[in-house]
Amino acid sequence: MKEIQEHYSHSIYIDKDLCNGCVVCTLACPVNAIRVIDGKAEVIKDKLCIDCGECLRVCPVQAVKSMTSKSQDLTGYRVLAAVPSPVLFAQFGSHYTPNDILLALQKIGFDYIYDVGLSCEMVLMAIDEYLRRNQEIRPMISNFCPAVTRMIFKSYPDLIEHIIPIEIPREIGALQIRKKIVEEKEVNPEEVGVFHITPCAAKMISITNPVGVERSNLDGAIGIRDLYGPLVSALKEVDDDWIIQKSSGVGMSWAIGKASLRGLTKWSTLSVTGVKDVIDILDTVEKGKLKNVDYLECSICPGGCVGGPLVVQNKHLAASRIENLVEQYGVKSRVDSRKVLRNYESLYLLKEIRANAPSPDPLDPDLKRALEMMNRIEEIRELLPGKQCGACGAPTCQSLAEDIVKGEASLTDCVFIRIKELTNAVKRTGAKAESGNNQ
Ligand code: SF4
């Protein structure tokens, strides 16, 4: 494997023209990466950001934008393929079948479609095999949510060896569809554009700057909500009875946070969704307090991928639709397990999970100075009111104290300290004026 590039960028950006400095994103960011400076939000702690999309989800004026692929990114390829997340099946109510939705993707311009539900089923078999062959480390933690993987690399380095080294479904799908197109169309691999249709922006960064693996097999990711309008129109015209949807309910269940539906019946599994609960469970695993769980599935979005910020449908309605589909399409996998086991080593097992995500900058490379700075942070934090209001532009009083010690903010950024100083100044001026009058 070659070294992963140093460059590290993110899946979101903030449109400063739209931002009104309300600090909602600052308070929501789980890693305190955002500050509001001069009335505008900015991801200033670039190396802390895990691309969880919370800021995108909470911004009341849609000033936080995703860095997903746009229509111009699709030009220049001779053949286009879509690898849609099963979450797409839950966006259009119960009128349309998963097959209708895949056919609609063809109508809007994708030459080939890969039903990711199928690769979800293959990957689940590979996970089952990995758990059987490797029983020393428990729990093994899922790797399909890029924000969780980033969080583990940055904040829980001791848990990196718990990340299951099995390729993720969208990557398997991309690899297989590109191979098929190259063979059928006799084109070069780079003439094929393979795009994931995604519920979350973090998938894009897992393609452009993957953490833990060398490279992605995908060329980009398009947000579900960006394709929703064209798909609604195309669905009205779908009348073919050509079947391209192949997976059972097992593959579709990947869209929701319910590991119990995945057919890993020999193992004790647990699903945890939503950023706060994921942090909580990772803390528990780190302390060695999560017992008797073989496979822990974590997704940063509430409810699983159906709760991604780039979807259209309400996450509860979407989850209910997926559960209905699981019932309808059955929980018996449609994949040939012998084929998966034959290709286990070559296709599914990742050679290495690499600890190469950028780590946050230390306070100071010199230990003595770093300790002095920590003491100073503590002193300043005690001066601050502890109201955690965010009015200074930092998410907590602790964050402001750190910013002050690093020279990135000043004590008077705290409105309460400013008010106190102004009140004292007014009192002093008043006292002076009074003593002048008395003379
Ligand atoms: S949530 Fe953040 S990006 Fe959105 S308007 Fe408020 S401060 Fe600006």
Ligand code: SF4
């Ligand atoms: S994507 Fe997540 S970690 Fe990054 S700035 Fe937004 S809320 Fe913070």
